[in-house]
Amino acid sequence: MVKINDDLKIKKGVEDQLFTKALLIKFIMITAVLWIVLGWFYGISFTNILITSVFLTGFAYVLDVYILPRIGNVFALISDLVVAWAVIWIVGSIFYPLANLGTISLIAAIIITVGEMFFHPYMERKFDDEHEPSREENKRQYKGNLQTEFAEDMDIKTAAQAKEKDVNMIKSEKRNENDPSREKRQYKGNLQTEFAEDMDIKTAAQAKEKDVNMIKSEKRNKNDPSREERQYKGNLQTEFAEDMDIKTAAQAKQKDVNIIKSKKRKVNRSRRK
Template identity: 40%
Template structure:
């Protein structure tokens, strides 16, 4: 159910941004905006949010989403939008605004879907050693002298 909610949020965000940028400023019809939103939502959710986000954190997934949205808007516009618009500019503006929204969406996906609180926690690593920090000594602690004295030598 969390995946469905996330997909709906992402679809609404993409539709709103594309409708404002391509619909209001460039006159693209709403049917093409919905189709473009569906494509962007599906591709960027699978690639950006489920594949790249767990590996590269928020910054990597945001950059990937910018590239994905830019490429999809540019390719879709070149092949299906019959309006005479500056397509690279429209794709760049759309991708930049969606990427800003994705920063916040990735936080939602991290906490609600992936349940990743701290990626630097290596407890799943086989080489992880749990150290009780209260047992650590300092340089000025009262450790045993490493050079054995005469009493220690006689005990052997």
């Protein structure tokens, strides 16, 4: 709350400085125009020019701050022209009555309005530049609020998941109390799961060791070209020995079959006799 109040005070201070600067620039511009039109050409004293500038700047400031922002830039310039003409004519008729005061006031009001055409866009740019950091701060604050809300949602979800886990544990304990054999089955299931995980780890280790051996063998073959040839011959001999074992087993089996057939023939002959 204190930080918000400080930000508001800072923002208000920046706006006050901006309006004070605008008021000072407007006063200098109006004084310069009136000094050229009234002082140089018609010999009006500088004191009367300052009095007219003060009145005109005050009315223009009220219009710029409270009325003109609501009606747009075009209507603002028309209003500036009318107000400047009226104020110069009224103040002039009191302090320095001239023969053609209406025309003189109109000429001065037109020049001041031309200056306002450049003054209004300049002040709008300055106002935007002064408030740009505030907009960036608001954007960062908005993003920070979104992140905070997201973190709170995640905390709520995590708490809900933890609560659901506790509820499931309580239900599981109750089921175990009602069914004593359930706990044993659950214990066996956990053991089987741990055993399966151990087997997976061992299988992965064996596969990794096999890959390492293959890599080492390839490196040795690269360093010793004759090694690959010897290994190939060894594989051929192993395959030949396996083929020989298969043939020997087949021959032995055929021999046993022939012996059995020979015995059967002898038995049949003895029965005939």
